[in-house]
Amino acid sequence: MSTREMVCITCPRGCTMQVEQFDGAIKVTGNFCKRGEQFAVNELTMPMRTICSTVKTSFPESPVLPCRVSKDIPKDKIFDVMNEINRVVVTERISRGDVIIKNVLGLDADVISTSDLLRKGE
Numbered sequence: 864m865s866t867r868e869m870v871c872i873t874c875p876r877g878c879t880m881q882v883e884q885f886d887g888a889i890k891v892t893g894n895f896c897k898r899g900e901q902f903a904v905n906e907l908t909m910p911m912r913t914i915c916s917t918v919k920t921s922f923p924e925s926p927v928l929p930c931r932v933s934k935d936i937p938k939d940k941i942f943d944v945m946n947e948i949n950r951v952v953v954t955e956r957i958s959r960g961d962v963i964i965k966n967v968l969g970l971d972a973d974v975i976s977t978s979d980l981l982r983k984g985e
């Protein structure tokens with residue numbers, strides 16, 4: 864049996880949980896709601912994270928543009944996705960929500976703009 868402490872990052876409450884693993888079973892205590900248990904199970908089986916970052920552009924007035932992934936990606940792919948984001952230069956005007964990288968690394972998530980700094984028609 865192994866026991867570890869884990870902080871749920873699903874909401875700002877940030878519950879500190881005790882997570883016990885034995886014989887393939889996972890027991891979670893200290894969570895205020897069910898989402899904490901789901902978070903703990905996911906962390907032990909397939910941890911997922913979001914990415915918020917910036918991407919380079921060719922526009923002098925906005926040399927970088929905020930972006931994020933459209934859905935959580937596996938935690939162990941964060942650096943690979945960041946490498947993809949760092950390789951991109953936006954050369955056309957785009958709006959908030961527009962796709963910058965479609966299906967990044969085949970993860971079924973897009974990298975999208977979170978800003979209207981380069982909104983079309985500006």
Ligand code: SF4
Binds near residue numbers: 873899900
């Ligand atoms: S267990 Fe529930 S209340 Fe606690 S941090 Fe997670 S989501 Fe929030």
